[in-house]
Amino acid sequence: MHRFFVGYVIESDQVIIDNINDVNHIKRALRVQINEKLEICDAASQEYVVTVEAMDDQIVCKVLEKREVSRESHVLVDLYQGLAKGSKMETIVQKSVELGVHNIYPLSTKRVIVKLDAKGQKKKIERWQKIADEAAKQSKRSHIPEVKPMLAIKDLAGLVSDYDLVLIAYELESSRSLKNHLTDDKKKVAIVIGPEGGFEAEEVDALVDAGGHSVSLGPRILRTETAGITMLSIIQYAIGDISK
Structure with missing residues (x-):
């Protein structure tokens, strides 16, 4: 079944899909028919099976089933990704x-x-958010991750205290491993990845002084588009839900 998200909490047996992009996708690309079933996730990350009852400027659906499933990790991981060029982002x-x-x-x-200037940033973030939306649907997520506005690394130090653990992937780190920091009491984690050229030493020092941890990802240097994905995989396996 195709999956869609609505921006409100479902509290009745009727669901309205009114996002114009989703409406057009359902009607024109997927060619969904009346009485066809869809999966819907609401603003509370609850999952429902619905059937399509009417299609016009909105898609009107009826709830058939509420599914008691858990698709989100109990470890919240935010990715702070150094801006990468081309299609890497x-x-x-x-x-x-x-x-x-x-x-x-x-x-x-x-x-x-x-x-990127302000206009370029806005355009890129809109594009990345669309990719996040589609990836969330494809992977059966209950939550659509948000691509936030651009953040300067000098402002990141002030956010370190918001997390149980902040991990900075640093290619010059040799003595501190990622593994040693992954314990089950860490429920809110940030991972920080540099761009193609890596971090300046003073950038890492500022984050460490604020309470972050510089870690090695092993003896090989990973590309910026590999490092974050690798760290996410390890964290989800070690203290998240991949190994459950």
Whole structure:
């Protein structure tokens, strides 16, 4: 069944899909018919099976079943990703959503190659959000991760205290491993990934001084589009829901 999201909590047996993009996709691309079933997730991350009753400017559905399933990890992981060039950011967004990321923060650092003005940032974030939406549907997520506005790395230090654990992937780190930091009491985690050129030493030092942890991802240097996906996979296996 095709999956869609509504931005409200379902409290009756009727569901209205009124997002114009979803309406057009259901009617024109998927060619859904009356009485066909869909999966719906609401604003409370509850999942329902519905049947289509009417289609016009809105899709009107009737609830058939509420499913008691848990598709979201009990470990909330936010990704702070150094802005990567070309299609790399699209890959990072798509795959991290599949792996259960909570939200994604594009990160501006000193070595970022891509330079975007306000208009360019808005356009890119809209594009990345669309990719996140589609990846959430495809991977049967109950929550659509949000691609947040661009954040400067100098402002990230002030957010470290919001997390149980902040992990900075740093290619010059040799003595501190990711494994040693992954314990079951960590429920809110941030991972910080540099752009193609990596971090400046003072950027890492500022985050460590604020309470973050610089970690090694092993003896091989990973590309920026690989590092975050690798860390997400390890975290979900070690303390998340992949191994459950």
